[in-house]
Amino acid sequence: MSAGRGSSGRDGPTGRAARRRRDAHDDAVTRQRLLRAATRLFSERGFGAVTVRELCREARANLAAVNYHFGGKLGLYREVVENALAGVRDDPTIDVPDGTPAEERLRHYIRTYVPRLAAPRGRAVWAQKLMRHEMTDPTPLAPWIAQEVILPRVRFLSEAVAELLGTDVEDERVGRCVVSLQAQCLFYLPNRFREVAFPGWRDTSDEAIAAAADHIAAFTLAGIRRTKEQPPCPARRSADKPPHPGASGH
Amino acid sequence: MSAGRGSSGRDGPTGRAARRRRDAHDDAVTRQRLLRAATRLFSERGFGAVTVRELCREARANLAAVNYHFGGKLGLYREVVENALAGVRDDPTIDVPDGTPAEERLRHYIRTYVPRLAAPRGRAVWAQKLMRHEMTDPTPLAPWIAQEVILPRVRFLSEAVAELLGTDVEDERVGRCVVSLQAQCLFYLPNRFREVAFPGWRDTSDEAIAAAADHIAAFTLAGIRRTKEQPPCPARRSADKPPHPGASGH
DNA sequence: GGATGTTTAAAACAATCGTTTGACCTGTCA
DNA sequence: TGACAGGTCAAACGATTGTTTTAAACATCC
Numbered sequence: 001m002s003a004g005r006g007s008s009g010r011d012g013p014t015g016r017a018a019r020r021r022r023d024a025h026d027d028a029v030t031r032q033r034l035l036r037a038a039t040r041l042f043s044e045r046g047f048g049a050v051t052v053r054e055l056c057r058e059a060r061a062n063l064a065a066v067n068y069h070f071g072g073k074l075g076l077y078r079e080v081v082e083n084a085l086a087g088v089r090d091d092p093t094i095d096v097p098d099g100t101p102a103e104e105r106l107r108h109y110i111r112t113y114v115p116r117l118a119a120p121r122g123r124a125v126w127a128q129k130l131m132r133h134e135m136t137d138p139t140p141l142a143p144w145i146a147q148e149v150i151l152p153r154v155r156f157l158s159e160a161v162a163e164l165l166g167t168d169v170e171d172e173r174v175g176r177c178v179v180s181l182q183a184q185c186l187f188y189l190p191n192r193f194r195e196v197a198f199p200g201w202r203d204t205s206d207e208a209i210a211a212a213a214d215h216i217a218a219f220t221l222a223g224i225r226r227t228k229e230q231p232p233c234p235a236r237r238s239a240d241k242p243p244h245p246g247a248s249g250h
Numbered sequence: 251m252s253a254g255r256g257s258s259g260r261d262g263p264t265g266r267a268a269r270r271r272r273d274a275h276d277d278a279v280t281r282q283r284l285l286r287a288a289t290r291l292f293s294e295r296g297f298g299a300v301t302v303r304e305l306c307r308e309a310r311a312n313l314a315a316v317n318y319h320f321g322g323k324l325g326l327y328r329e330v331v332e333n334a335l336a337g338v339r340d341d342p343t344i345d346v347p348d349g350t351p352a353e354e355r356l357r358h359y360i361r362t363y364v365p366r367l368a369a370p371r372g373r374a375v376w377a378q379k380l381m382r383h384e385m386t387d388p389t390p391l392a393p394w395i396a397q398e399v400i401l402p403r404v405r406f407l408s409e410a411v412a413e414l415l416g417t418d419v420e421d422e423r424v425g426r427c428v429v430s431l432q433a434q435c436l437f438y439l440p441n442r443f444r445e446v447a448f449p450g451w452r453d454t455s456d457e458a459i460a461a462a463a464d465h466i467a468a469f470t471l472a473g474i475r476r477t478k479e480q481p482p483c484p485a486r487r488s489a490d491k492p493p494h495p496g497a498s499g500h
Numbered sequence: 501g502g503a504t505g506t507t508t509a510a511a512a513c514a515a516t517c518g519t520t521t522g523a524c525c526t527g528t529c530a
Numbered sequence: 531t532g533a534c535a536g537g538t539c540a541a542a543c544g545a546t547t548g549t550t551t552t553a554a555a556c557a558t559c560c
Contacts, residue, residue, distance in 0.1 A: 030537085049298060049387045052518060062539055067519060069537095135442045136386055137299045146446040154447040175448045176465045180434045187433040192385050196396040197404045198425045215426045215477065222476030223469035230468065280507085302548060312509055317549060319507095 031069050033059040038080045043126040046133035047077050074140070081141055084130055085148050087123025094156040102163035107217045109157065110185060114213040118188045118204060128189055154178060164221075165228050177224050184216045281319050283309040288330045293376040296383035297327050324390070331391055334380055335398050337373025344406040352413035357467045359407065360435060364463035368438045368454060378439055404428060414471075415478050427474050434466045 037059040041050045052073050056063050070076035093112040096105050116124040131149050134142040157178045158169045165173060187194070188209070194201055287309040291300045302323050306313050320326035343363040346355050366374035381399050384392040407428045408419045415423060437444070438459070444451055 045387050051516085053516090062537095063518095064520080064539075065537090073518065133386055136383055137295050138442070142442070143446075146442060150443060150446050172461075173465070175451065176462060177469070178447075179437050179444070180466065180469050183433040183437040184430045187429050192388075192392070192396060193400060194429070196393075197400050197428075201425065211422075212426060215423070215480075216430065218476050218480065219427070219430050219473035222472045226468050226472030227465065230465075301546080303546090312507095313548095314509075314550080315507090323548065 030059070030061045030065055034061055034065060034069060034076065035079060035083070038076050039083065039126055040121075042077060042080050043084070043129040043133075046137065047073075047139045048137060077139065078141060080126075081130060081145060084123050084127040085145070088127045088149055088152075091124075091152065094152060102160040103221060105160045106157070106164075106181070106221065109160075110181070110217045110220070111210070111213045113185050114188050114216065115206070115209050117185060118190070118209045118212075120190070120204075125189065128186070132189070153182065157181060161224060164224050173227050173230070177220075177227055180223060181216075181220045184220065188212060280309070280311045280315055284311055284315060284319060284326065285329060285333070288326050289333065289376055290371075292327060292330050293334070293379040293383075296387065297323075297389045298387060327389065328391060330376075331380060331395060334373050334377040335395070338377045338399055338402075341374075341402065343374075344402060352410040353471060355410045356407070356414075356431070356471065359410075360431070360467045360470070361460070361463045363435050364438050364466065365456070365459050367435060368440070368459045368462075370440070370454075375439065378436070382439070403432065407431060411474060414474050423477050423480070427470075427477055430473060431466075431470045434470065438462060 034055065037055055038050075041055060041058065052066050053063060055076075056065060059065075066073060066076050070079060093109050093116065096108055100108070113124075116122060117128060119125055127145075127149055131145050134145050158174050161177045161181075162169045162171065162174045165171065165177070167174065284305065287305055288300075291305060291308065302316050303313060305326075306315060309315075316323060316326050320329060343359050343366065346358055350358070363374075366372060367378060369375055377395075377399055381395050384395050408424050411427045411431070412419045412421065412424045415421065415427070417424065
C-alpha cells in the first residue's frame with residue numbers, strides 16, 4: 001500500500017511541496033490528523049482493536065508520532081475521550097428552561113437525543129460509541145467515561161419520570177422507566193442489530209429519525225402513565241408462570 | 251495451517267472406541283474443560299480480547315491443546331458459538347401454543363426472556379453476550395450469529411405486534427415497537443450501564459427480575475396501544491417546536 | 501513385546517504488538 | 531553564522547500473539 005507514502009516523494013531535500021515553510025502551525029497539523037483518525041477508529045472499533053500502525057497509516061503520520069505527541073497509545077486515547085466528553089458536558093438534550101413540565105422535558109430529551117445518536121458522526125455519537133466499547137471490554141478510563149456520560153442523563157431523566165409518576169426518585173419504578181426510555185434511545189446508535197433485523201431500515205433521513213423519536217416519546221409516555229397505575233412496590237404474585245391461562249396482569 | 255484435525259471431523263473414525271480409557275488423562279475431559287473456559291471467557295470479553303495462553307491456563311490444559319483439539323483459536327470459538335446457538339434454536343421464549351392471543355404471546359416472551367438474560371449464565375446469556383461482542387468488533391462468524399439469534403425473535407415479535415396494531419408486519423410502526431420492546435429486554439443482560447446508573451440495583455433475585463419483566467410487559471403493551479392510535483405513516487408535523495427556540499439546530 | 505495410534509508436555513516458531521532509538525531536517529535565536 | 535530545540539523518519543527493541551514442532555507418556559492391537 002501507500003505505507004511508505006511520503007518518503008518517496010519527499011526524500012529529496014528539495015521536494016517541491018516539502019519546501020513549504022515549517023511554522024508552528026505545521027506540527028499541530030499532524031497532531032490533529034492523528035486525533036481525527038483516532039476518534040474515528042477508536043469509536044468504531046474500540047481501544048484494543050486498533051493498532052498504532054494502522055492509526056498512523058490512516059493519519060499519514062510516522063509510527064513514532066503517537067508516542068511523540070501523546071506519550072503513547074493510551075495518551076492519544078485519553079485525549080480522544082476528553083474531546084468526545086467535552087461535547088456531552090454542555091448538553092442541550094438535558095438543558096431545558098426552568099418550569100418546563102416534565103412531559104415536555106422528556107419529549108425534548110428524546111427529540112434532541114435520538115437524532116444526535118443516529119447521526120453518522122458528532123461528539124455525542126463518539127462519546128456513546130466509546131462508552132459502548134468500554135462496557136464490553138474496559139480500559140482504565142472506563143469508570144470515568146461511564147460516570148461522565150451516564151450520570152447526568154440519569155439524573156435528568158429520573159427527576160422528570162419521578163414527577164410524572166408522582167413519586168420520588170428512589171422509587172424503583174422510576175429506575176425501570178428510565179432504563180426503558182434510555183434503552184430505546186440507545187438502539188438508534190448505528191448498530192448491526194437493526195441492520196440484520198430490519199434490512200429495510202436504511203432510511204436515515206431526518207424525517208425518518210424524527211418520526212422514530214416521536215414514536216419513542218409517545219410509546220414511553222404511555223408506558224409511564226401505565227406504570228403509574230401500578231402499586232409502588234409490586235410484591236410478586238407467586239402463581240405467575242404459565243403463559244396460557246388468563247394471567248393478564250390485573 | 252490445518253495440520254491439526256478440523257474441528258468438525260475429529261469425533262468420527264476410530265475415536266469412539268479408543269476414547270474413555272485413559273484414567274489420569276482423558277482427552278474428552280480436557281476438551282470439555284477448554285470448551286467451558288472458552289465459553290466463559292469469550293462471552294465475557296469477546297474473541298479478540300482473550301488469548302490462547304490465558305484460556306489454557308484457565309482450563310488447566312497445555313498451550314498446544316487448543317490447536318490439537320479444535321484446529322486453532324477460531325475453531326474453538328466456532329464450537330463455543332455452536333453450543334450457545336443450539337440453546338437459542340429451540341427457544342421456549344418464542345415457542346407458544348397455537349391460538350394464544352398476541353398480547354399473551356408478548357407477555358410470555360418478556361417473562362421468559364428477561365430472566366434468561368439476567369441470569370449469571372446459561373446458553374441464552376452466552377449467545378446474547380457473544381452477539382453483543384460481534385456487534386462491536388465482528389469476527390468472520392458475525393453474520394451467522396446475528397442471523398441465528400436475531401431473526402427468529404424479530405419474526406415472532408413482529409407477528410404479535412402487527413396483530414396488536416391491527417396491521418401487517420411491513421408497517422414501519424411494527425418495527426419500531428419491536429425495537430422498543432427488544433431494546434428494553436436486552437438492557438437486562440448484565441451490563442455496566444445499569445451498575446453505574448443505578449448502584450442500588452444489585453438485587454438480582456428472581457423476584458426483582460420478575461418484577462422488572464412485569465414492568466417491561468405492562469410498559470410495552472401500553473406503548474403499543476398508544477402507537478395504534480397514531481396514523482400509520484406519521485408525516486412529520488412541522489409545528490413541533492422544541493421547548494426553547496434554537497435548540498433544534500442542525 | 502513390539503507396532504501403532506492418540507493425547508500431553510515443553511520449547512521454539514514467525515508475525516505483530518506498543519514503544520524506543522538515534523540520525524536527520526528545519527526554523528529560531530543568540 | 532553556529533548552537534539549539536522541535537519535529538519527522540526508518541529501523542530496531544523487547545514483549546506477546548497464535549501456531550508449529552518435537553519428544554515423551556499412555557492405550558490398544560497384532
